[in-house]
Amino acid sequence: MDLFQALILGLVQGLTEYIPVSSSGHLVLVPWLLGWPDAPFTFEVLVQWG
Incomplete structure (x- = not known):
């Protein structure tokens, strides 16, 4: 995963965290x-944690 992909997925996670849909589902x-390629498990954990 490169920096661009991480930024896009972080943005998606942040935008979908507060609406009644699965923000984790959007990461998939x-x-x-x-x-x-699929995001590494550690990335998903850190995005959920932070």
Whole structure:
């Protein structure tokens, strides 16, 4: 995962955290739609934690 992908996924996580949809689901859906490799598990944990 490069910096651009991390920034995009962080932005998606931040924007979807407060609406009644799964923000974690977006971390899976967005890379799939864009053809990116899956985000590492540690990235998902840190984004949820922070």
